[in-house]
Amino acid sequence: MVEEATRGTRTKRWVVGITGASGAIYGIRLIEELLHAGYLVHIVVTEAGWRVFKEELGWDTSRRQAALEQRFGDAFAERRLVFHPNADIGASIASGSFRVEGMAIVPCSMGSLASMARGISDDLLTRAADVMLKEGRKLIIVPRETPLHAIHLENMLTLARLGVRIIPAMPAFYYKPQSMDEMINFLVGKVLDSMNIEHQLFRRWGDDIHDGQTE
Numbered sequence: 001m002v003e004e005a006t007r008g009t010r011t012k013r014w015v016v017g018i019t020g021a022s023g024a025i026y027g028i029r030l031i032e033e034l035l036h037a038g039y040l041v042h043i044v045v046t047e048a049g050w051r052v053f054k055e056e057l058g059w060d061t062s063r064r065q066a067a068l069e070q071r072f073g074d075a076f077a078e079r080r081l082v083f084h085p086n087a088d089i090g091a092s093i094a095s096g097s098f099r100v101e102g103m104a105i106v107p108c109s110m111g112s113l114a115s116m117a118r119g120i121s122d123d124l125l126t127r128a129a130d131v132m133l134k135e136g137r138k139l140i141i142v143p144r145e146t147p148l149h150a151i152h153l154e155n156m157l158t159l160a161r162l163g164v165r166i167i168p169a170m171p172a173f174y175y176k177p178q179s180m181d182e183m184i185n186f187l188v189g190k191v192l193d194s195m196n197i198e199h200q201l202f203r204r205w206g207d208d209i210h211d212g213q214t215e
Helices: 024-036 047-057 064-072 110-117 124-135 150-161 180-194
Strands: 013-018 040-045 081-085 102-108 138-143
Touching: 013 024, 013 047, 013 124, 024 040, 024 047, 024 064, 024 102, 024 180, 040 047, 040 124, 064 081, 102 110, 102 124, 102 180, 110 124, 110 138, 110 150, 124 138, 138 150, 138 180
Parallel strands: 013 040, 013 102, 040 081, 102 138
Antiparallel strands: none
């Protein structure tokens, strides 16, 4: 595992959860960016999440770890990316004693969101999220559903009051995106902003205006 050799330091880790909501590519792109930034990433995917991988991305999910290895290559061999089956409730990320910076669930289904809001942790993804809440660590979710009814909104409010950062999968157009890839990068960039991780995934408002000057 890629751990710092210097005593008293450690490799910074993030947990990324991917559920069955539409938009699995957001989670994949986030993992790519975290690995590029030098973080060790632990990933957990729900059963519905694997179905979305197959239907939206065309992945062969009959051999799940192999599918991830094909996408992320050397990151698995170098142990910079660690895959946990969602049924493995005893995995490292299920314990508060396992140190991580936080967790991002990208995308987050309304079912998973409801479980988190009500303290139900009957699989690894929701248990890991519950650990973030009880340990006071960062928990970021990207809900993807429309339209929203009152229960959805009440569950989001419950989580927001607990300090969860909620970043809906909403595109922006002020930077004039020219492709689907740019729209994906915008959302992932907003997640990275909440993680306090530097990136160059989108042009920020005002970047084309000189400091102290206006057009």
